[in-house]
Amino acid sequence: MYKIKTYNQISVKGLDRFPRDRYEVASEIGHPIAYLLRSHKLHDEVIPETLRAVARAGAGVNNLPIEAYTQRGIVAFNTPGANANAVKELVLAGLLLGSRGITQGMSYVQTLTDIGDAAAMSKLLEQEKKRFAGQELYGKTLGVVGLGAIGSMVAEMALALDMKVVGFDPALSVEAAWRLPSQVQKMENLQSLLAHADYVSLHVPALESTRHMINRETLQSLRPGATLLNFARDAIVDSAAVVASLDAGQLGQYICDFPEPCLLGRSDVIAMPHIGASTAEAEENCAVMAADQLMDFLHNGNIKNSVNFPPISMARNGGCRITFSNENVSGVLGHVLSVLADNEVNVLDMVNKSREQVAYNIIDVEQSPHDSVIDSIAAVDHVITVRVIA
Structure with missing residues (x-):
């Protein structure tokens, strides 16, 4: 029986998604093999010895102690x-609102409560509506910083609105590059x-590499009067620098999903209460994906969409499956295979991948x-964790 502890x-x-005959899922549970959560912060939580996986139902993982998890496998x-x-x-709503x-x-209309006559109100609004004249998005240029799953969709949306799109992503993957519309001009x-x-x-x-990537220096490169939208993470924008740029007239408007005290009360700021993923559909999609990834890992040892492992x-090849993680140094896999050979354990198939300081292995025997x-494998130098999956 797999024990899954939930937060949020x-x-x-x-x-x-979890079959009840194989899983016990609860918010209060002892000796969990996995966590499933949304935004709960786990940095100060004691890590159980039994824990092998943590699934965040969402994209950001700054609420997880990633380094500590990696060291523990x-x-x-x-x-x-x-x-x-x-x-x-x-983001589309932000573009239109901005x-x-x-x-x-809308705020002005709500101040007209002292007018009781509809005709008088209509006449006044005809006179005053020029105060709220804006501009069309058609033909304007949207710059998309980060061209992954969300950024590429935003780019496609802007192209559908007949905007021009330029993009920049220093870590653009091959998969993301194939997904990106050809009309996006890469900077x-x-x-x-x-x-x-x-x-x-x-x-x-x-x-750490994206922290305050929007700062006093980078904001100086802005086209004067441009609008900045941040529906990613608060940490990537230096809010003090944004306020200074707004005051100087370089940045025209800031629209974000991360209110801070220094941003309130300004007519050139539209701040939303971190509702980017707050739809029933998004919460369902995230939960289903997180659950499926956990089950594939627990049942088969497979890893997809991990932020710290490769x-x-x-595919299962019959027999029994052994998975183990190790520090990414030479000789570990060879030593483990020697242990299996010395004990006359026949290997049917195997795969090994590494990511930065950690490696992960799947071996069917x-x-x-x-x-x-298994004890001998666990005792091999630099091996972190070992699991046997029947």
Whole structure:
């Protein structure tokens, strides 16, 4: 029986993926083999000895102690793309709100409570509506920073609105490049993108390398009066620098999903309460993807969409499956294979992948090995964790 501990409120559609005869899933549970959560912060939580996997139903993983998990051989999953459509639609809302004076006009209308005559109100609005005149998105240039699952969808959306699109992504994968529309003009660096765009939409993860990538220096490259949209992560934008740029008239408007005290009360800021992925569909998609990835890992040892381990999978070839993680140094796999050979355990198939400082291995053997064999593998220098999957 696999024990899964949940945090936050997980969509029922995700929880229903777990067969009840093989899984015990609860928010209060002892000796869990896996966690399933959304935004709960786990940095201060004691890591159970039994824990082997953590699945975040969402894209960002800054609420997980990734380095500690890697050192313990715990695979951390996220669900990239599951909430992409929800975020894309909110970016569209941000573009429209930021281009047409919609929020300002709506706020003005709510001040007219002292007017009791509809005709008088209509006459006044005809006179005042010029205060809220905006501009069309048609023909404007959108700069998309980060061209992954969400960024590529935002780019496609903008092209459908007859906008021009320029993009920049220093870590663009081959898969993402194939997915990207050919009409997107790729920029060599962030500064070049900022100089070309009327609107800039950010879609990069919160990493040390992306922390405050929008700062005083980069904001100086902006086309004057441009609108910046941040529906990615608060950490990638230096809010103090944004305020200074707004005050100086370089940045025209800031639209974000991450309110901060310094951003409130400004007519050139539209701040939403972190609702980018807050749709029923996105929560269901994330929960289902997280649950499926956990089950594939627990049942088969396969890894997909991990943020700290390499992607790896192998079809079952009968017999018994052994998986183990190890520090990414030479000789470990050979030593493990020697242990199997010395104990006359026949290997049917195997695959090995590495990512930075960690490696992961799947080995199918003809029959279930004795506990002493698994103990010998666990004792090999630099091996972190070992699992046997029947």
